[in-house]
Amino acid sequence: MPSDVPSDPLTRLLASPPDLPVLASLPALVDAVRARGTAVVQAPPGTGKTTLAPPALALAVSGRVVVTQPRRLAARAAAHRLAGLLGEPVGQTVGYAVRGERRSSPATRVEVVTTGVLLRRLQRDPELAGVGAVVLDECHERNLDADLVQALLVDVRAHLREDLVLVAMSATVEASRTAALIGDGTPATVVEARGSLHPVDELWRPPPPRVRRVDERGVTPGFLDHVAGCVREALAEREGDVLVFVPGAGEVNGVARRLAGVDADVRPLHGRLPHREQDLALALGPRRRVVVATAVAESSLTVPGVRVVVDAGLARQPRTDHRRGLAGLVTVNVSRAGAEQRAGRAGREGPGAVYRCWSQAEHAQLAEHPEPEIMTADLTAFALELACWGSADGAGLALMDAPPPAAMAVARSTLGALGAVGSDGRVTDRGRAIARVGADPRLARALIDAAGTVGARRAAEVVAMLSADVRAPGGDLVAALRALRHGGPEARASGWLDEVRRLERAIPASGSGGRAGAAGAHAGERGLTDDVAVGLVVALAHPDRIARRRAGGSAYLMASGTGAALPAEHSPLHGIEWLAVADADRGAGRRDATIRSAAPIDEDLAILAAQALRHDEETVAWSDGQVVARRAARLGAIELRSTRLADPPAALVVAAVREGLRREGLAMLPWTDAAVGLRQRLAFLRSALGEPWPDMGDEALLAGVDAWLGPDLARVRGSRDLRRIDMRGALRRLLPWPEAARLDELAPERLQAPSGSHVRLDYSGDQPVLAVRLQEAFGWRRTPRVADGRVPVLLHLLSPAGRPAAVTADLESFWRTGYPQVRAELRGRYPKHAWPQDPWTAEPSRGVRRG
Incomplete structure (x- = not known):
């Protein structure tokens, strides 16, 4: 040199x-x-x-x-x-x-x-x-x-x-x-550092109107057809290699298949490919190339020779449904910053072009930057790392964004259930062992706890498969494991065997040492086959996703309480009673999640894997007019078995009847005429006088049901008991004192007519109504009033046949101007009855009296 x-x-x-x-x-x-x-x-x-x-x-x-x-x-x-x-x-x-x-x-x-x-x-x-x-x-x-x-x-x-x-x-x-x-x-x-990018032409290529980019199953085949069509257009119109951006490995393979026969070498590029195939995509070839890649090529890789970019405009981001315990990747629109990064790949070596598979109007609606993972992802591993560092909540650390409190609470709860952190949030020895595995904490827990049960090698195989997101045909993880063992393309692409060896080395020498150790020993005695061994490992990783088939159907209920169903297409898992679900997703607008991968498990192993979820529960509910009380053994939300509860706690009975009232309304109660009358009188006083007279509306009565009906509810076991409730007595508990002492004075049940009859007042309308025979009102000079004289009674003056002859709230005016006409009409119709000319001085009568 x-x-x-x-x-x-x-x-x-x-x-x-x-x-x-x-x-x-x-x-x-x-x-x-x-x-x-x-x-x-x-x-x-x-x-x-x-x-x-x-x-x-x-x-x-x-x-x-x-x-x-x-x-x-x-x-x-x-x-x-x-x-x-x-x-x-x-x-x-x-x-x-x-x-x-x-x-x-x-x-x-x-x-x-x-x-x-x-x-x-x-x-x-x-x-x-x-x-x-x-x-x-x-x-x-x-x-x-x-x-x-x-x-x-x-x-x-x-x-x-x-x-x-x-x-x-x-x-x-x-x-x-x-x-x-x-x-x-x-x-x-x-x-x-100033860049020297060459100009890049922007070409907008939205899909045809009827082609959706994404549906509940993911990127649609029609949109992949459109992307492949844009690539063929770019090959015909432009020079240089073409770099295609799609969101995931499945879409990479889908577009690559659709480009069969083009005059170029089609090279897939994503993280699951073997190193040799990745290197081929990153190296110039003897002829023109089309590199179909995920976002891995967006900014952190150099792909030489590229002069054209075709961008599907989609990206994968983590999303977690914390309430249902479902986490995974979702397909979203790329951000404007991401789209610019992708387009820039076309201008590194000379003038280039970007074909964007969306419209210019849609581009203006894109988010400026991608959402940080910390705001959307499952934070269990993140929380464990913080605990290992000695800062359970990240306080004092220079984080770009603080983790969402709700997501962190779920993460800490999950770590507590794994035994990785104590009640004070500090990491435990078990937690450090889980963190050292270098995998999602749930999978690391499954590896450690299952090793002594199914064997270190088999536990590592299953966890490596789950870590690599290997595709399970028909959702059957057992079939996927057997395919990996045979060294198929999935095994080579995912580096599965290398990960198996790494995980096997990561298992602590002391064995499981965890709370599932007893479960492992018991299960090990049974000589587990692959069918249930895979299920046990999955169940240890995701005990909340253990699922049992619902009675009389093909749908499942997971321990978390989420409903789930196998895909509509054929799956060897259909009809199996118990499943350990590794992956499930729930599309927008759908009630149940779709099971993407799972393995069989039996009830004994399910209980052993999810001991923390095993509990007994007493439930009292209102169903079909009855209080139904049962004691149930549960695995999370899954009912294992139940028996009738003979003497349920009074508080639960009250709650059940209260719920029945909420669903069915007050009409389910035994409303006698006396109870209805009292309710109407109190409602009238509330309207006329206000507080302290109680609100008698349905909503108010239901909201305050304990105040007036509570003592009666504890004795209710069914509709027969309901019919025995004294509703009038119950409502009297709402009377305000000392005002209630004047109830009969302010809103009397009956008024005495001049004839001596005590006639019932009707409070069902906006104004109290007294329906009385006209002859019994002779000599009544002024309209009677109630509510301390504030409200006149509406008089329905009846004919001898009991039909209204006149309605008035001003009796004095009626006698003077209305009565002569009524008298003339009724004299001919009812000649046996007295119709005196002067109602002011005439003697009232109850029956027939000739005039």
């Missing part, structure tokens, strides 16, 4: 670097970290920040530079690209580490890792011995691990390693906000 050529490979690289826009910003980055120890690099895609910033930092600091990437594929690709520029194999100056795989050596100075790997290292060694700088790349993606790692590193710098250099890099990072968070009291320096 000539004497003027540096021997250090990183020095050689930066002495003669590739022509990348970030070069001009490297001196400012080095100056910033030397002065403050922190920096934020904001650079568009294609500027070379991932390639050249780490070597520059490695020459400026003492110790290894660790670079994080959000995905394994991106970490491997970044390490290979940088090692290739150095002319070395990966594992020397440049290495990488992803879950289950590490290629590095004592000579490694730049190591690319996933954020999950760095999180594990921080928990084991918070001081990060031997590390001089950490570069957090692609911060804009805001995944949970990245947000947490950033917060923990800020904590490490503040309390353990003030010399540790921390750099955050992204194309669309919220620079000022990130700078404020990672700075040590004052914001970190923001270093901007």
Whole structure:
């Protein structure tokens, strides 16, 4: 080697670097970290920040530079690209580490890792011995691990390693906000790298009007047809390789199949592919390529040769239904920032074009940025990491966004049920063992607790399958496991066997040591077959998703209380009484969840796997006019068996009848005429005089039922008991005292007519009505009044046949002006009755009296 050529490979690289826009910003980055120890690099895609910033930092600091990437594929690709520029194999100056795989050596100075790997290292060694700088790349993606790692590193710098250099890099990072968070009291320096993207033409290609992009099953076949059609159009109209963005691996394969026969090499690209196939997609080929990729190619990978992007406009984001205990990925519209990132891939090497599979009007409605995972994802693993760090709720940590309280409460409850945290929120030894597995805490719990039951190897196989989201034909996880063991394409694509070995090594040497140990010993005595062994592992991971077939049907009820059903298409699981459900989702507007993958289990194993959900419950309910009281043994919401409860607690009886009243209304009570009359009189006084007379409306009576009906309800067991209730006596409990002493004076039941008859008042209308024979009212000069004289009685003056001859609330005026006409009409019709000319002085009579 000539004497003027540096021997250090990183020095050689930066002495003669590739022509990348970030070069001009490297001196400012080095100056910033030397002065403050922190920096934020904001650079568009294609500027070379991932390639050249780490070597520059490695020459400026003492110790290894660790670079994080959000995905394994991106970490491997970044390490290979940088090692290739150095002319070395990966594992020397440049290495990488992803879950289950590490290629590095004592000579490694730049190591690319996933954020999950760095999180594990921080928990084991918070001081990060031997590390001089950490570069957090692609911060804009805001995944949970990245947000947490950033917060923990800020904590490490503040309390353990003030010399540790921390750099955050992204194309669309919220620079000022990130700078404020990672700075040590004052914001970190923001270093901007100008991009040199070529112009990119925007072409809008919305699907035909009748083609939906997404339905309850996911991305529709019709929309995938449309995306493939846009790719064919792009191949015909434009030059260069085509990069296609779709939301998931299933859509990648679907579009790739639809492009069969095009004059180009179609290369799938997603994280579940074997390394060789990923490398093929990332390398220039002998002829034109169509790379069909997930969001992994959005910002953290370099895909050379691309001049055209076809964007389906969809992305996958985690969503959790905390009430039903269902978590998973949902398909959503890409954000505007994400769409710009994708389009930028077409302008790295020359003028390009982006075909967007939506309209310009729809584009204006897109969210500006993707929603951070912390706001939508299941937070169980996140909460466990916080507990292991010693900050159960994240207080005092530099998190970009605080976790939602409701989601954190659910997460802590889940960890408590796993025995991972104590009642004080502190992590337990069991919790640390679960965290060390490096999997979702539920799956880690299942691995640890099932190992002594089904065997370490088989437990690892099932947990690896669940971790890899392997597709289960017909939802049958047992069939999926057997296919994996035979080494099919799913096994190779998912790296399942490597994960099995890793998990097997992660099982604590002391065995399960958990609360399911006794369950495991009992189950082990039975010599479990694969059929139920898989079910047991799934049940240990998700006890709330244990499901039992509903009586007389094909639908299921899960222990969480959520209804579930197998897909309509044929599944070997149809008809099985008990299932352990690994994956289920519930579409918008649907009552029940759809079971995507499950395994058989029997009742004994279900109870053993979900001991914390096993309880006895006394229920008293109103059903078909009866109080039904039963004692039930339950597994969560699932009733195992029940017996009649002979003497139910009075409080439960009252609650059941109250619920019956709420559903069926007050009409189910025995309303006698006397009770109805009292209710009407009290309602009248409430209307006429107001407080303290009680409100007699249905709503008010139901709301205050305990005040007037409570003592009677405890004796009710059915409709017969209801009929025995003295409703008039019950209503009298609402009388206000001392005012109630004047009830008969203010709202009398009857009034005495001049004839001596005591006639009942009718309070059912807006005004009290007294229906009395006209002859009995002779000599009554003034209209009677009630409610302390405030309300006149409405008189219905009846003919001898009992029909209204006149209605008046002004008796004096009636005698004077109305009576002569009424007299003339009735004399001829009823000649046997007296019709005197002067009603003022005439003697009233009850019966027939000739005039």
